[in-house]
Amino acid sequence: MRVLIYSIFLLCLIPTAQGQMLQQKLKTSSLDSQFVYLNLYSKSQSADFKIIRRANLETIRHNVRDSLSTYRKKIAELSNNASSSAGNIKGLQDSVQSLSSQLEQEQQKTDSISFLGINFAKGSYHTLVWVIIIVLAAAFAGTLFAFRKAKVDTVDSKNTVDELQEELQTLRKKSMEREQHLKRQLLDEQLKRNS
Template identity: 30%
Template sequence: MKKLVLQTMALLCFALMANTSMAQDTAKADPSLKGQYQLMLSKSRTLDGYKLVNPTRLASFWKNVRDTITTERKDLIAAKSKITAQQKSITDLQAQIQGKDTALSSSNARLDEITFLGMAFSKGTYNTIVWTLIIILALALAILIFRAIKLAHEAKYRSDLYNEIAGEYQNYKVKSNDKEKKLARELQDERNKFEEFRSTGRK
């Protein structure tokens, strides 16, 4: 009976020492998957050309591999979601700018024609009518001059507004291009890490 108890205690002590040694080896080793793999091989014995791997070390290594793959996949999904959101935001902003450009073009088209007595005239025809009316009606001349001054002010305002929007659009394109390049680099880095991990796992 005492012999059985002594054998049991010896086995427990051996298992405890093995686990303590494994924990110390793991703490000293490279924490990367490659380092863990090298540690597992270095701590394995060779018998007839075959490596005898400790099942506990193998299970721990496999758990770390799965955890790393899961983390990499989550990071990749997050990066793709971020890129999709950025692309949607860029598309929305481009649509808004296009709408403003259309409205501005419509305003410029309206400024290129002048309506007189319900009829649309080009500026050349309008000037001819004005000079004819100057001879006939001095009062009509004053009204038309006032209207022309008002239209000139509006044209200047529209032109300044267009230049401001065009400048903002150029700045936006530069920033969007920088963001796309940055996100593309981040995605490529994640892909490179994943490919490096896959190639390491195959060895």
């Protein structure tokens, strides 16, 4: 008898335990799993129909509504994130474009040199500087050559002038001596005549 009482008691508890287990599974599992559990634990009336408890159906409906609201919130957040990301991307593209133009301007500045208010490419500037250096070096060499030639000519002229002055001095002395000699002779002759 006890066995019979225990069997009846267990038979009464099994549907209750199954119902509690189903409720627990419906609350904790994913939506797809909840529909699978609902289909397994529902009673078959015929091949096409099943009997579902209203409480189980309400639990699933509540779970679906919660899931949908959660998904809608996530979709709204993702769409807000997408729009803010699009704004960020647009801002970043604008800043990249601005930085590209600034980089191009800086490259032009570094590739060119301003000389006498005129912008030259670096290669042209270096060529111009070397041409100026060569012209100045040639002018310096020409000036140096002309200076040395003038110095040599000046030294030669000075030597020539010195020689000519010496000759002139010599000629003066000779002419003075000759003049004195002639004067003496004249005086001697006059004295001879007067005596």
